[in-house]
Structure formats: C-alpha cells, structure tokens
Amino acid sequence: MPLVALAIAALAIGFEQLVQLRYGALGIMAFLALTAGIRAKNALIGGIGAIVLVMLLAQSG
Numbered sequence: 542m543p544l545v546a547l548a549i550a551a552l553a554i555g556f557e558q559l560v561q562l563r564y565g566a567l568g569i570m571a572f573l574a575l576t577a578g579i580r581a582k583n584a585l586i587g588g589i590g591a592i593v594l595v596m597l598l599a600q601s602g
Contacts, residue, residue, distance in 0.1 A: 564597045571597065
C-alpha cells in the first residue's frame with residue numbers, strides 16, 4: 542500500500558510540474574485550487590480551479 546501511495550504522489554508532483562511549466566503561475570494556482578476543493582469537498586473552490594484550468598487549456602489550443 543505505501544508503494545501505491547508513493548507512486549500516486551509522484552504522479553501528482555509530475556503533473557503539477559507539467560502544469561507549471563506549460564501554464565505558469567496561474568496554472569499552478571488553478572491546479573492547487575482544484576485539488577484543495579476536491580480534498581475539502583468544497584464544490585465552489587474546486588469549480589473555480591477547474592474553470593480556470595479549462596480556460597487556460599482552451600487559450601493554448
């Protein structure tokens with residue numbers, strides 16, 4: 542079980558670095574808002590983070 546948790550943490554950190562490299566500080570803030578909203582079960586914070594990420598994705602595509 543600890544190996545699975547370590548692998549998931551490594552993937553999360555890797556994804557976070559990818560978002561930061563591609564979308565800058567705003568992307569990392571949106572990703573953190575999304576994860577904080579999911580962990581706290583707060584739909585407003587998670588929704589704001591998700592919307593900002595979608596807007597960044599749409600802008601670059």
